[in-house]
Amino acid sequence: MSGSIVSVRGLGKQYQLGSATRHDTLRDHIAHGVRRLVSRKNDKPKSEGDFIWALKDVSFEIGQGEVVGIIGRNGAGKSTLLKILSQITEPSVGEVRVRGRVASLLEVGTGFHPELTGRENIFLNGAILGMTRAEIRKSFDEIVAFSEVEQFLDTPVKRYSSGMYVRLAFAVAAHLEPEVLVVDEVLAVGDAAFRKKCMGKMGEVASLGRTVLLVSHNMGAISSLCDRGLLVDNGRIAFDGPAHSAVQAYNSSQNVAGTGQSEQGVIYAIPLEGVLSKKCAITRLEMLDADGNPRLHLATGDTVALRVTFHLSTPAPRCGVEIMFNTGDGGRLLMLANDPDSGFPLKLEPGVHSIECVIEKFPLSAGDFFISGAITIPYEEFLARWANLGQVTVVAADVYDSGFVITTDQSIIVTDHHWRVARGAK
Amino acid sequence: MPADESLPVERVIRAQRGLATVNFGELWRYRELFGFLAWRDILVRYKQTYLGVAWAVLQPFLTTVIFVLVFEQLGKFNSKGAPYAVMTFAGMLPWQFFANALSESSNSLVASSNMISKVYFPRLIIPASAVLSGLVDFLIGLVILFALMIFFGVKFHAQLLLLPLFLFVAFSAAFSAGVWLSALNVKYRDVKYIVPFFTRMGLYVSPVGFLSTLILDKFGPKIFFAYSLNPMVGVIDGFRWCVLGGSFEPYWPGVCASFAVIAILAVTGVVYFRSTERTFADVI
Numbered sequence: 001m002s003g004s005i006v007s008v009r010g011l012g013k014q015y016q017l018g019s020a021t022r023h024d025t026l027r028d029h030i031a032h033g034v035r036r037l038v039s040r041k042n043d044k045p046k047s048e049g050d051f052i053w054a055l056k057d058v059s060f061e062i063g064q065g066e067v068v069g070i071i072g073r074n075g076a077g078k079s080t081l082l083k084i085l086s087q088i089t090e091p092s093v094g095e096v097r098v099r100g101r102v103a104s105l106l107e108v109g110t111g112f113h114p115e116l117t118g119r120e121n122i123f124l125n126g127a128i129l130g131m132t133r134a135e136i137r138k139s140f141d142e143i144v145a146f147s148e149v150e151q152f153l154d155t156p157v158k159r160y161s162s163g164m165y166v167r168l169a170f171a172v173a174a175h176l177e178p179e180v181l182v183v184d185e186v187l188a189v190g191d192a193a194f195r196k197k198c199m200g201k202m203g204e205v206a207s208l209g210r211t212v213l214l215v216s217h218n219m220g221a222i223s224s225l226c227d228r229g230l231l232v233d234n235g236r237i238a239f240d241g242p243a244h245s246a247v248q249a250y251n252s253s254q255n256v257a258g259t260g261q262s263e264q265g266v267i268y269a270i271p272l273e274g275v276l277s278k279k280c281a282i283t284r285l286e287m288l289d290a291d292g293n294p295r296l297h298l299a300t301g302d303t304v305a306l307r308v309t310f311h312l313s314t315p316a317p318r319c320g321v322e323i324m325f326n327t328g329d330g331g332r333l334l335m336l337a338n339d340p341d342s343g344f345p346l347k348l349e350p351g352v353h354s355i356e357c358v359i360e361k362f363p364l365s366a367g368d369f370f371i372s373g374a375i376t377i378p379y380e381e382f383l384a385r386w387a388n389l390g391q392v393t394v395v396a397a398d399v400y401d402s403g404f405v406i407t408t409d410q411s412i413i414v415t416d417h418h419w420r421v422a423r424g425a426k
Numbered sequence: 427m428p429a430d431e432s433l434p435v436e437r438v439i440r441a442q443r444g445l446a447t448v449n450f451g452e453l454w455r456y457r458e459l460f461g462f463l464a465w466r467d468i469l470v471r472y473k474q475t476y477l478g479v480a481w482a483v484l485q486p487f488l489t490t491v492i493f494v495l496v497f498e499q500l501g502k503f504n505s506k507g508a509p510y511a512v513m514t515f516a517g518m519l520p521w522q523f524f525a526n527a528l529s530e531s532s533n534s535l536v537a538s539s540n541m542i543s544k545v546y547f548p549r550l551i552i553p554a555s556a557v558l559s560g561l562v563d564f565l566i567g568l569v570i571l572f573a574l575m576i577f578f579g580v581k582f583h584a585q586l587l588l589l590p591l592f593l594f595v596a597f598s599a600a601f602s603a604g605v606w607l608s609a610l611n612v613k614y615r616d617v618k619y620i621v622p623f624f625t626r627m628g629l630y631v632s633p634v635g636f637l638s639t640l641i642l643d644k645f646g647p648k649i650f651f652a653y654s655l656n657p658m659v660g661v662i663d664g665f666r667w668c669v670l671g672g673s674f675e676p677y678w679p680g681v682c683a684s685f686a687v688i689a690i691l692a693v694t695g696v697v698y699f700r701s702t703e704r705t706f707a708d709v710i
Contacts, residue, residue, distance in 0.1 A: 015708070083543075083707065084439065086545070086546050087439055087546035088542070088543060088544065088545070088546050088707045089704075089707045089708055090441055090442065090704040090705070091440060091441055092441055094440065095438055095439060095440035096438070096439040096440070097436050097437070097438050097439075098436065098437050098439065099436045099437070102546075104544075104546065106544045106545070107544045110540065110541055110544040110545050111538075111540070111541045111545070113466055113470060115469075115470045115473045115474070116466065116469060116470065120466075120469065123462065124462050124463075124465075124466055127458055127459045127462040127463075128459060128462075128541060128547065129545065130547070132458055133458050
């Protein structure tokens with residue numbers, strides 16, 4: 001075992017479900033104690049059903065310099081695993097042996113204080129992440145250069161744009177020099193150019209021989225950065241092997257479960273059975289082309305139909321379906337809603353419905369966009385909403401017939417237009 | 427296993443059982459973070475206030491003025507010939523430090539819940555740095571105290587050199603109570619409501635506006651000994667003695683009782699804190 005820098009054996013983490021025996025105030029605690037005294041019989045022992053194993057029987061070894069991607073569905077236990085590895089929470093059983101300093105980056109900008117300036121926050125955040133003052137001072141200029149916020153160093157970060165904030169936060173973390181770096185999904189923030197820069201930095205860290213554990217939903221990042229992939233499913237390691245095989249295993253498991261993007265043109269899909277008890281749920285979101293066939297890729301200017309399939313368990317005298325396109329840092333670019341925005345009212349009975357929104361000329365340029373959605377009774381209530389239904393990658397197209405393709409680096413939006421020389425201008 | 431220079435010692439993460447002890451080596455490694463967090467609290471405290479750091483002066487000063495008006499003018503308390511304002515301010519200073527540090531530190535863990543659920547570092551640093559950041563206000567108050575002493579013509583005594591010792595005890599008192607309350611606050615948010623009540627009561631119960639000898643003379647040493655279980659009694663008496671000199675020498679058994687209470691609170695508080703620390707991220 002001399003080669004392994006992280007060694008995990010029989011790791012498990014159990015959480016208690018529900019609020020049956022949780023006491024958030026002293027009063028609850030006392031009341032519970034009294035109740036126990038008064039009626040011993042009613043005090044049923046904690047059954048196995050009140051607990052859930054977020055992780056169970058997890059064992060693996062990681063050698064020095066390995067870059068390991070951890071993938072799995074939401075709630076599979078990835079974040080719990082990272083939290084145990086970074087000593088934030090304790091395992092219930094099993095153990096982890098780590099040789100060397102572990103730096104964890106579970107969120108960018110942990111401990112940033114909005115009232116402090118960029119400069120002050122670099123020092124504060126660095127210290128929180130485990131850097132010494134000397135180390136921070138040594139990499140200070142690099143951090144500033146990487147973050148591209150030189151001019152605003154002495155401005156409180158509460159006045160920063162969200163992009164600047166994220167850039168500064170990532171820049172600090174990227175200059176950590178631990179033996180083991182644990183990263184959770186932080187690459188999902190920021191604009192495309194910055195994400196690319198972060199990926200580059202991660203690759204650089206890995207090439208320096210440090211051990212990296214990376215959780216991501218970005219399969220592209222996993223296969224390009226990592227040598228090895230761990231697929232976590234239901235609290236267990238379902239696959240451990242080369243990264244690209246892990247990604248394949250993940251994609252095929254997604255097919256079985258009926259979720260994910262493995263089917264062409266499907267942005268979001270979940271089995272209907274799971275949501276029948278809910279008031280309302282989107283079960284499927286797919287992209288179609290002008291003929292109603294699944295759309296394999298989407299380019300700027302294409303005609304695209306977005307088909308939303310959803311389940312309602314209450315009648316909706318008016319029903320609004322909203323689809324939003326957002327940037328990586330959450331900025332909304334486009335919202336399309338049948339009612340009231342587009343004046344296409346729907347009166348729906350309980351059941352499963354599909355409606356399509358046809359966009360004649362898709363107006364967003366090449367880049368990655370995130371889709372959020374909601375189903376509403378207009379002016380009354382949100383039946384349900386989704387912050388992230390999935391990601392679409394728009395491929396570049398020569399929209400203006402000029403031989404020049406438009407990407408988000410030039411302009412996020414494209415629109416029909418033409419130029420002319422003004423008549424009679426002097 | 428051969429010692430590998432490039433790789434530090436192996437660390438084991440597993441479920442801990444029973445009472446936990448303090449890992450001093452680790453605390454030492456994180457000493458800079460301790461300073462940084464206190465520095466952050468100091469920088470942030472008076473941001474976006476109009477009067478800024480003047481609040482550090484105004485709070486104890488105005489309270490003292492009220493005490494002088496109420497107690498000296500109406501109550502005619504015995505201040506053993508010392509100027510009443512100086513006597514009160516010498517008690518107000520450690521009390522304010524204790525009360526502010528206590529309310530900051532008892533709330534500190536919950537206020538840092540984001541950090542606790544995202545990054546590992548020894549959690550003891552959080553309540554400790556909250557107490558440390560209160561020292562700035564204390565030092566500013568100390569300058570006012572010296573100014574008052576000069577204004578009222580109070581001589582500077584040799585005991586003044588012992589002031590840092592009593593300050594350290596006041597620090598320990600705030601830290602040990604803060605450690606207890608901050609850890610309890612993670613689980614029971616009742617603490618948030620108890621602390622302000624506690625500090626407001628404490629101002630009148632502790633010998634801030636009067637001399638503790640009042641209790642000693644009236645009720646005798648037994649009762650006074652019980653009274654000294656309020657740890658701030660010993661601290662305030664000590665402060666007065668340092669500032670006003672020989673005739674204010676405290677009743678030493680009482681001071682010892684106060685200090686013993688602080689020591690017990692500190693040890694039990696740290697053990698309780700360390701033992702519940704591992705569930706902070708899950709509960710907070």
